[in-house]
Amino acid sequence: MRCTWMAGAALVALTMTAGGCGSKKDDSALLREEATNLRAQLEQRNNALASAEADRRTLAMQLADLRRQLEDANARAADVGRTTGFEGIENVQSVYGDGEITLIIESDVLFDSGQAALKQSSQRSLSQVASVLNSQYPGNGIRITGHTDTDPIQRSGWKSNFHLGAERAYAVMEYLRQRGVEVNRMHIASFGPNRPMGTKQASRRVEIAVLQNE
Template sequence: MGRFWLSCLAVVGGVALLAGCDNKQKDEVSLLTEENQTLRTQLDERNRALDASDADRRQQALRVADLERQLAAQPASSPNTPTGATGFEGIEGVTTAVGPGEITATVEGDVLFDSGKTTLKASAKKSLDQIAQVLKTTYAGKEIVIEGHTDTDPIKRSGFKTNYHLGFERAFAVREFLISKGVTAERISLSSFGPNQPLGSKAKSRRVEVVVKQ
């Protein structure tokens, strides 16, 4: 009987040992599975971060290429044009404006002419001489349009039929003076807007504009 019970105890012990080993193995498998899942999650996060970084780099490259195209589309400035200036600054009676593809030097009509007249005042010639020098140097070879403008008062006593005629003759007088100072005649064209583009006052409306095409 003793041997029988000893045999039974041995069998029971073996079964318990096997059960313990099986539980330990399951725990190890579970731990490894959890660790593997953690590593996969970390790898996925890093891949997503790399994808986002690549997308950012591609977006930046597209932005740089777009800016370069915009810069290339801008008209090249004249190499003789002073940076931040037009060249007409400081000339008496002249104001300047920069627009798309052109620079305008506006000369006050009262600086150039007496009321209703087209003969240049002696005092106007100094300003026009300075304008001519700028046209010959800073804007050499550029197309020039001289525009005559008047106020809105109808012609009464002068010998001109309309303000358009007066505006044209004044533009023509400025053209002739600039040519006499060495500006090439072929570069210059004329236009008269008469009273069509008035400014804030009658005095400001009476003007001649020298427009340089860029």
């Protein structure tokens, strides 16, 4: 009888032990599944965060671009109807852009073909240009550039179109100096045939740029 009771007790204990092991295994599986789900959720959150950051950078660049466009539009609007003081000077076209005023004078107005000596007829217009430079732009730098057409030099004796453009720019600078424009705020350059316009006649020109004060 005692042996039977002990056998029964042992069977109950074994059953309880087996049940406890099964419960622990189930809990471990649940924890692993929960950890897997949490990792998946974390990855989703990280991906969403990275996507949001990329969107933020894109929007920031778009906003900066819109601001630049607005600034450009405001600058163009301010230029509309702007007067420079050079309006009405015969044979002188004035263009305003990028903070500079550029005066365009066709070389055929200033010089005879292949020559770098100013025509007498051009001096009235240049005198008016000098007057405006002295009265309205006394502190601005002045860049004078000579331009030619693309035809190579053949009979005029100049070494190249660059030499001709430089001599013509110098002739204009010298005349402006004689009319009171300070030489230390003027400089010259020649682009020769490198910046042609729509026609050969328009390409042959001298440009006088009134620079922004720094």
